[in-house]
Amino acid sequence: MLRYIGRRGLILIPTLFAISVVTFIVIQLPPGDFLSTRMAQLQSQGDGSLGAQELARLTERYGLDQPIYVQYWQWFSNIIFRGDFGDSFDYGRPVSALLAERLPLTIVLSVLTLVFIWAVSFPIGVYSAVKQYSAGDYTFTFLGYLGLAIPNFLIALVLMWLSLRYFGTSPGGIFSPEYRDAPWSLAKFGDLLSHIWIPVVIWGTAGTAANIRVLRANLLDELRKPYVIAARARGNSERWMTIKYPVRVAMNPFFSTIGWILPGLIAADAITSQVLNLNTTGPLLLQALLAQDMYLAGSVLMISAALVVIGTLISDIALAWLDPRVRLRY
């Protein structure tokens, strides 16, 4: 097991490195980004002024007079050794401070959504497989298709609209206005719960739908295998037998789905959080890209990708712990 974790962890290093390279390319890509515009501005101010000092500082900080690979190393080593992601020129603040503000909510919401996806798709997937071709199975299958077909921002818009229309408030944000700056209390926690389910449901729809399909298909395969017939022939009760054997085997791919659910959640965050008025990293990324504030945008992209890779690693380790066959493959 330790050997597996070690090997799997080693693969992480080149992956994270590759992510940082892609991020750096993305940062360098836009021609008229904030930093170049600022540099051009400062250059036009001439020597001796405050502008020239600022120019020298920026050149030094980002290594702008150096070849591109030195620039990359300067940027990368600052992140690794000093936790310095550069500056957001749009906000006029260090990127790391902005990330520290926004990232916790993104992570909390992502974890909650994952729990939601599993909690909902597991019973439905098992039910659909055990009662294949029943009315319930058809209903859930259709709902699943629908969940995959509706863009999540559309669900967000419809929910917001309905709530504005029927309750007179827009459910955006994570707290009601009166609790936004209030100290933590039971009432504030209740208010949080009454808001937080909306992004969780919206982010989770597509993942739930896909997960139900995966579990249903896996369990259907397992249910036809001889060991199930053998277990049944021994007189085990159907319910207990199903949970004890085929469901356990069918669970395995279920765990590994985290690898593609997480990128979906990050994407959902980027698309819907603007509409939902959430203080997550999604709107930060969108704003930064629209303003070509590339160090901020690149950092959000890199952190999201790194979180996905680490999340996948955790799910792989969980899977290896669950299933010895996976362990031995490495």
Add this chain to the structure above:
Amino acid sequence: MTQQLPGAGAAPALETEPVTAVDGDDQRIAVASQWKLVWWGFKRHRLAVICGIITLFIYLVAMFAPFLAPYNAGTHNSEYTYAPPQRLHLFDDGSFSPHVNGYTLEQDPETLALTFELDENTKVPVGFLVRGDEYKLFGLITWDRHLIGPKGDNGTPMYLLGADSNGRDMLSRIIHGTTISMSIGLVGVFLSLLLGVVLGGVSGYFGGKIDNAIQRLIEFIIAIPTIPLWMALFAAVPANWGQVQRYLALTVVISLVGWVGMAREVRGKFFAVKGDEYVTAAIADGASQGRVMFRHMLPSFTSHIIANLSLSIPTIILAETALSFIGLGLQTPTVSWGVLLQEAQNIRAVSTAPWILLPGVAVVITVLAMNFFGDGLRDAADPYKN
């Protein structure tokens, strides 16, 4: 090989003795080509066939959009901001005379806001094949007839699905949006197909180190959250690029990430048939590697590739919609479903005019239909399975 022989050998038996229906079916199946078998298999999925017809219909709408839409995409009328949808009445007092009811403006005494009410007493006659905005069909044929449109004397407009903030007809704009949204799926899929088949083919055929490298690349691309990466790549597209350039850039950006699914599928298939006798025979015949790959192996799983393609078109349509919605994809004056939904970003606007969400309904119907259709196709793609 040997299994096909009885079918072929039994054919002369037809002349001498009457065959039962079952035997006839068996023979038909035994001599049918692969594509015929796929078609028979597909026909059995009734839902998939219906959804296939819907998909075809949507593509027809995309092709004949300017003719089907009552107005051109840019036609606006500022007097009719957020005019609500009108119902098309086909009969008037029992006789056939299609018409819609006109609008009256009402002012809310408290808020002073102007709202449109449908007036049962005024009638705007509606005709078929009426003269309207001039347009170019397929970019070639200039015409001014529209399938349906108002034919009132004073140019009173008609809004079957309501109007947007500039008094543009939602129905017309959704129909015009079909062209871009549907074609972006096709173009994007075509590019992903090229990349996917070549890289997946090379990976599966040669195996070893090349395979390893390509597999690592694919795993890496899958690990990066797609939509944020698309957003970031597309943010690099210069703002002064024209409509066509942005459109092409979007398809390239989408397929740069989208080819991985196709590559995995193709690689798996190449691995599966690599050891088959006919491949060995082709190699022994001295066929070049390219010929073995693309002439001999590829045709054996073309049906799978097509099924896969039909399933990735909706993904691309959804991606375009999402990117355009947040303002990082296509932009006005291009009309696509995502661009149309940009108006719905403002939740207050949605609550005054819920019909600006209707392009979303078009997206959902299209994606649903194409998913069901693609699933049916995939189930039928391997006729020798049973």
